[in-house]
Amino acid sequence: MNGLSLQRIGALALRYLYLLRRSWVRIVELAYWPTVQMILWGFITRYLAGHSDVLGQAAGLLLSGVLLWDILFRSQLGVSVVFFEELHARNLAQLFVSPLQPIELILALISISLVRTLIGVGVAVALALPFYGFNLFALGPPLAGFFLNLLLMGWTIGLLVSALVLRHGMGAESIAWAAIFALAPLCGIYYPIATLPGWLQPLAWALPASHVFEGMRAVLLNHTFRLDYFLYALLLNAGYLGLAIRVFLAAVRQAREHGSLLRSGE
């Protein structure tokens, strides 16, 4: 790998910001689903709070879960959807004959993903306060750890899905939307991992998000920050993200061998 250039990474981020600046529809689209989810789960919480001991203790469990889940979901889409835009625009060949290095493309994608996630989830978090009197920041400093780990896992899945599409073409695009939902039942967003059948639990604990959501419940129900959950998630993320970067770079190399960079968008 050669010297990374912040200017080149910034150039690609600028390309996306140009799009965002011009289209209010894109900004609305970013915030739309997180907000709808928040509203839906807010009503469910309100209804269940009177019927559930657990929710009676911590009414924010479901809303915290849904908002944290959206951090994971949005950060994944932030990488994969933006990468697909380059494919749709038949712009990939132009990018790869420029001095841009594949690792810089990855860094640009995750920078853009961060911006998209902050906008999308930020609006829903802000609206939760007037709607339900719910403040996600009440989770306190652990929220920063949850945010970091969910972003890292989202980027990992986003890069793996992008690599898959680079390898198999736009036919695999729908996987970008489906992949993360296949993992959702294992992440323990709304229920503890102990709820899962025994044979599924090791699989669940292999996901960084499971540690995040268990950590969230520890904060909300027991008012303790479980450092072990945080560190496990971080360790798993480091391994998975490193692997995802390698897989993406291998997909780029394979695309160079097969000539698919020239045919991208078809």
Place this chain on the structure above:
Amino acid sequence: MAEPPVIQVEDLRKQYGSVQAVDGISFTIARGATCALLGGNGAGKTTTIAILLGLLLPTSGRIRILGEEMPRHQHRVLPRMNFSSPYVDLPQRLTVAENLTVYARLYGVPQVRERLATLGRDLDIDDFFQRLYGSLSAGQKTRVALAKALLNKPEILLLDEPTASLDPDTADRMRGILTDYQRRSGATLLLASHNMSEVERLCDQVIMLRAGRVVASGTPRELIHRYGRKDMEEVFLDIARGIQTGDVVE
């Protein structure tokens, strides 16, 4: 001592499964030359250009560009090259100015605004700087793509069918722009084209490909003389149809 060629290709091969797209081609191009890579569809022109750009990895062979080994040192070479093709787009939903700004930053162009103003004037595209790229006509898009290719004042410019799908007037203007750039900068141009009058007008070197092999090379005048034809169009037809193989390069 003679200056080494800016492009050196030695026994280059590219195989896709059982298909040999490029089959052991070798050639050199001197600094400041304008060279045409000619051949019928499937002759290996686009594959060769893609390999030179690092978009495609060769199966075997050696390439040196600007004294650097490719694709190993492409990070040193790519900032000094550029590329334009009607088959590769720019983002449709960005304006012309935004597209050029993004690529200027990718190529590390200093004083971006001034460079864009110069190119806008030279290529007569400043009137539609604020229009979306996707809303432009084919001719306008080609000029913008050429502006993108000239952003970094490339020492080597690779052009894949630079005037394809352009009307004769726009095509003529494009050729004028390329000649002017080449004369002013001393850049090396390598273009793949099906337009033989364009080749005769622009190029001082021609490499003819057929089925992934170099089947003839020389100046347009030499080839016309060697094949006993009146222009490059006829030479091209002879070679493409395999009627007369001329100086087959083994």
